[in-house]
Amino acid sequence: MTRRKLVITHTIDHDHAEKVKSLVPDWDVIIGKEKKTWKPHLKDAEVIAGWKPEMNNVVAEPEANLRWVQAWSAGINGLPLDKLEGKETVITSANGVHAYPISETIFGHMLALTRKIHTYVKQQQTKTWHHANMNLELHEKTVGIIGVGAIGKETAKIAKAFEMTVLGVRNSGEPVENVDEMYTADSLHDLLPRCDYVVVSLPLTEKTHHLFGAKEFSLMKDTAFFVTIGRGQLVAETELITALKEGAIAGAGLDVFEKEPLEENNPLWELDNVIVTPHTAGSTEFYNKRVMEDIFIPNLESYVNGDTLPVNRVDYRKGY
Known part of the structure; x- marks a missing residue:
């Protein structure tokens, strides 16, 4: 009888590896980030944790045995979703792993833009002592969080430490702790004019592609800052550049871009705001550690018992 096979394409610590093996003692468990370690096992793998582009064609082959994919990122738009859905493959994402680090980055951007830390860092390179007309505060301002998932919830919690008014957008419109007012996606345009900061933490789907463009930037205050950490394709980048150059918005903190790495000739590199x-x-x-302990191992326990996976199961219809 052929042994069932599980492939993990990342380096995990010894304790996590032993826990996984204890849950599937009769399986072959392949662990390692080097391609030579996992590539020979793709067609036979029933479970793959950590998707790689080289796997895209393998899953479509009739003899492929794949039943469950644990993505190593929150976004799953890089996976061949049509092929996986056609084979009725279950996908679970790493949603929630990023709540602490990304919320810290969001506030790093917001604080740096508000208190002109980015300007002072540049001035330090040339030993320039200049006030740079810095006069803004973050406290008691209004932040709009577009996408109140795990990251958005943590961002809202931190915002309350700054006594901010928090507006949120989520598909259901259901209330969330630390969010003062919740909007649905259909009412995004009603929220934007009220915000001093707009934070985008949405997944990329057909509906969210280029959700932010010239219209949305025109609705924002010209004193507002825009921060995006979701996916670059959520924003029409050329229209964002125009808004920044023309002063439609005050500035932006950007961690994601339409094309990555960001090309050297992209104007965003040079803009002072x-x-x-x-x-x-x-x-x-x-x-x-969080992927293994909070998501994969609990899901694996359910999988071997034939139960529905309880953590971060992706809905193909929604795209997340």
């Missing part, structure tokens, strides 16, 4: 970070908002020393 922009902070660029290289898609690192979710980076943390605890990343793999």
Whole structure:
């Protein structure tokens, strides 16, 4: 009888590896980030934790045995969703792993733009002592959080430490702790004029592609700051650049871009009212630990018992 197979394409610590093996003692468990370690096992793998682009074609082959994919990121738009859905493959995401580091990055951008830390860092390079007309405060301002999932909830909680008014957008419109007023996606345009900061933490789907463009920036205050950490394709980048150059908005903190790495000739590099970070908002020393302990191992326990996976199961219809 052929042994069932589980492939993990990342380096995990010994304790996590032993826990996984104890849950599937009769399986072959392949662990390692090197391609030579996992590539020979793709067609036979029933479970894959950590998707790689090289896997896209393998899953479509008739003999492929894949039944469950644990993504190593919150977004799953890089996976061949049509192929996986056609084979009735279950997907679970890493949603929730990023709540602490990304919310910290969001406030890093907001505080730096407000208190002109990015300007002073540049001035430090040239030993320039200049006030730079810094006069803004974050306290008691209004922040709009577009996408109140795990990241948005943590951002809202931190915002309350600054006595901010928190407006949120989520599809259901249902209330969430620390969010003063909740809107649905259909009423986004009603929220934007009220905000001093707009934070975008949505997944990328057909509905959210280019959700922010010239119209949305025109509705924002010209004193407002825009922060996005979701996916670059949520924003029409050329229209954002125009808004920043023409002063339709005051500035932006950007961790994600339509094309990555950000090309050297992209104007965003040079704009004084922009902070660029290289898609690192979710980076943390605890990343793999949280994926394993909070998501994959609890799901694996359910999987081997034949139960529905309880954590972060993706709805193909929604795209997240």
